[in-house]
Amino acid sequence: MKIVVCVKHVPDATADRTFTEDGTTDRDAVDSVLSELDEYAVEQALRITESGVDAEVTYLTVGPDDAKDALRKALAMGGDRAIHVSDDDIQGSDALGTSLVLAKAIERHGFDLVVCGMASTDGSMGVVPAMLAERLGVPAVTHLDELAISIEDGSVTGRREGESATVRVQGTLPAVVSVTDRSGDARYPSFKGIMAAKKKPVETLDLADLDIEPEWTGRSAARSAVDTAAKRPPRAKGEIVADEGAGGVGLAAFLTAKKFA
Amino acid sequence: MAEILVLVDHVDGTVRKPTLELLTLARRLGEPSAVYLGPGADTATDVLGTYGAQKVYVVDAPDVAEHLVTPAVDALTQIAASSGPAAVLLPSSLDGKEIAARLAVRLEAGLITDAVDITADEDGRPVTEQSVFAATYQVTAHVTEGVPVITVKPNATAPEPAPATPVVEKVDVTFDPAATATRVLSRTPRVGGDRPELTEADIVVSGGRGVNGAENFAVIERLADALGAAVGASRAAVDAGWYPHSHQVGQTGTQVSPQLYIAAGISGAIQHRAGMQTSKTIVAVNKDADAPIFELADYGVVGDLFKVLPQLAEEIDRRRG
Ligand SMILES: Cc1cc2nc3c(=O)[nH]c(=O)nc-3n(C[C@H](O)[C@H](O)[C@H](O)COP(=O)(O)OP(=O)(O)OC[C@H]3O[C@@H](n4cnc5c(N)ncnc54)[C@H](O)[C@@H]3O)c2cc1C
Ligand SMILES: Nc1ncnc2c1ncn2[C@@H]1O[C@H](COP(=O)(O)O)[C@@H](O)[C@H]1O
Secondary structure, three states: OEEEEEOOEEEOOOOOOOEOOOOOEOOOOOOEEEOHHHHHHHHHHHHHHHOOOOOEEEEEEEOOHHHHHHHHHHHHHOOOEEEEEOOHHHOOOOHHHHHHHHHHHHHHHOOOEEEEEOOOOOOOOOOHHHHHHHHHOOOEEEEEOEEEEEOOOOEEEEEEEOOOEEEEEEEEOOEEEEEOOOOOOOOOOOHHHHHHHOOOOEEEEOOHHHOOOHHHOHHHHOOEEEEEEEEOOOOOOOEEEEOOOOHHHHHHHHHHHOOOO | OOEEEEEOOEEOOEEOHHHHHHHHHHOOOOEEEEEEEOOOHHHHHHHHHHOOOOEEEEEOOHHHHHEEOHHHHHHHHHHHHHHOOOEEEEEOOHHHHHHHHHHHHHHOOOEEEEEOEEEEOOOOOEEEEEEEOOOOEEEEEEEOOOOOEEEEOOOOOOOOOOOOOOEEEEOOOOOOOHHHOEEEEEEEEOOOOOOOOHHHOOEEEEEOHHHOOOOOHHHHHHHHHHHOOEEEEOHHHHHOOOOOHHHEEOOOOEOOOOOEEEEEOOOOOHHHHOOOOOOOEEEEEEOOOOOHHHHOOOEEEEOOHHHHHHHHHHHHHHHHO
């Protein structure tokens, strides 16, 4: 079977992220990495191949030139090949535009299963997997803590923690799934893996290769716009006291003054 | 006046609080119409009317219970086509966001997720406010094309009654073939305890790795009960199996914005901050004076949580007499 894993190259979440003047994420301000939450998607895809299912794993990213780094990192963890869609006209896309490009690339490659992260650590909308399923006309089985493929039944089954219930869900293949950071720790690339990744094929595509008109994506096609982006003012410096036996009583006085107690 | 569709979040006819918040916000934009899926609409209509629903669309079909998400998308697409709403509001839950995502594709409409406030611009169109980048930025945005589809976080506003007598309209929806749907095999409801829900609570008391054991969470719970608070936990505490994931605060847990957040034995990693730093007042108890959580704290105690928290709980009880 063909597994496509969608991975995103994102500004490092532990650095100070900012906006450019036109209200999009400033990708030059900080180093970018493979989105941590997509490592879990890579891990689940690799576990499927290791469970005896005969599968080829292809990584897919949509992003500027350096997004290739995310593909190399994933390939170093395992898997077979990668596709990088890069085009100046994609710049500034919203989730609708991004999902369109991803869907066209997935259709062109062919797929039985698409694995995504639960959310990208920069945009963190968590909507691309559902949009992909909608565009591809297949079920979305998302936010899974646990995931199992049955080739005989042609289905994917999983467990998700909803807001008020634990739900066991199932979709028929082909399907789009997304996995959480509770699905299983992602492996570190081994030295051998890093060397092997250099030889794995990475195909670069542009919009024309995918029969996408430039005006269907990018900033001009985005259906929402940021008006203002303001850094939260730093919190005023608080009162920090060392506990010398009456720390709890002192804290109670603070809470009473604030009318909490 | 423009119609605003509000997707009702309910458990067997009991409407959840975020829906009342959505109805309250919808009134700033136009006339709210509630979209109710599944059985139990009769019991729900009263409360929906109390919070200003002028209309309740009821879709009651077996598909709604058996499948996840897509029946709601089918219903909303059909109702939007016939009613021409000025916006569609949904709760920022897992299902709510997924419904919104598919709906936006079908309607070719702009999508905004996780709004923490909505106001109307001079033309009455929605302007949203969101917290981004681990809540370090506050962003305002609007939809530029199509019917704005907006998901709203719990606690975005206080529900305000505005009694109306809604017109109830039963809608027959043509559902997509089951092959594109996700089937629900089983649903195990989580038993909510007596404490307030994380997203709805005015006060949250959270414990981290410093709590050092499942049984020690009693210390956190004791303080939470003295304050009438919800209990939260860091990912470290959840991963260790000390407290359920449904209580995790942070990037991959729940994002909370209470009046008061107390972090005990939590270092204050960026992923934890992402879920709590919009809280109005923040208090930290940590034995490491250099813990980054103190950068956020309005009041911090450098000390052992096992000494400070019990003393605090007792003092609160004493002050309350
Ligand atoms: C993709 C991703 C997503 C994540 N999502 C989340 C998330 O949603 N929520 C989340 O919380 N984290 C999340 N994390 C994890 C996060 O990076 C931190 O590892 C985590 O928050 C640490 O939890 P902690 O503060 O409890 O533990 P630690 O960082 O180990 O801190 C424990 C603190 O307790 C203090 N302490 C110890 N004993 C005592 C005592 N007796 N009295 C007082 N203080 C004491 C110590 O001084 C220390 O500061 C995520 C990480 C990643 C990579
Ligand atoms: N530009 C992209 N390239 C590849 N995959 C992406 C991209 N954007 C989003 N995804 C996938 O969709 C998931 C959810 O992203 P989001 O909806 O942006 O939070 C991510 O975890 C990725 O698996």
